[in-house]
Ligand SMILES: O=P(O)(O)OC[C@H]1O[C@H](OP(=O)(O)OP(=O)(O)O)[C@H](O)[C@@H]1O
């Protein structure tokens with residue numbers, strides 16, 4: 178019931194940003210207060226009761242529910258950003274995307290050694306972004322407690338890359 182409601186707020190956009198990619202557009206989900214609130218509750222559900230010191234959100238769509246999750250779990254929120262956006266000393270990690278390559282960066286002092294970290298993003302596709310995120314958090318001394326996603330593209334099997342971690346996705350395609 179809830180899943181159908183959320184699903185109706187995600188639109189398929191064919192051939193974006195490249196031919197052959199069916200882009201899952203979460204804009205309608207963001208626009209609806211009710212859909213945001215249900216989605217946040219479903220994301221929180223699997224990690225409630227676990228120690229989560231920090232929610233890490235991946236630029237840019239991982240920031241959106243990432244902040245709501247951090248609020249709901251009473252945790253710190255930290256950004257993983259694309260290159261050149263964060264000031265000061267940074268740690269970086271290159272990765273491959275479903276449609277290209279990119280780099281993630283983290284501020285050196287953003288994670289304290291031993292912090293229990295939940296990594297959040299809107300979509301799990303190839304898993305390249307997710308595994309890079311885990312690597313960068315570990316470089317900083319954080320303990321990755323798991324991942325959650327609004328959408329998991331099962332047919333790409335990105336979860337294989339992060340199979341050693343707890344993974345919770347609201348919707349599967
Ligand atoms: O599992 P993967 O194959 O690595 O793909 C998933 C990533 O791709 C998208 O980000 P994108 O780089 O398009 O950035 P955006 O959030 O700024 O649109 C999505 O938001 C995830 O971060």
Ligand SMILES: Nc1ncnc2[nH]cnc12
Nearest residue numbers: 198199200201275300302
């Ligand atoms: N098909 C897709 N839709 C939305 N975001 C994505 N990120 C990677 N693949 C994606």
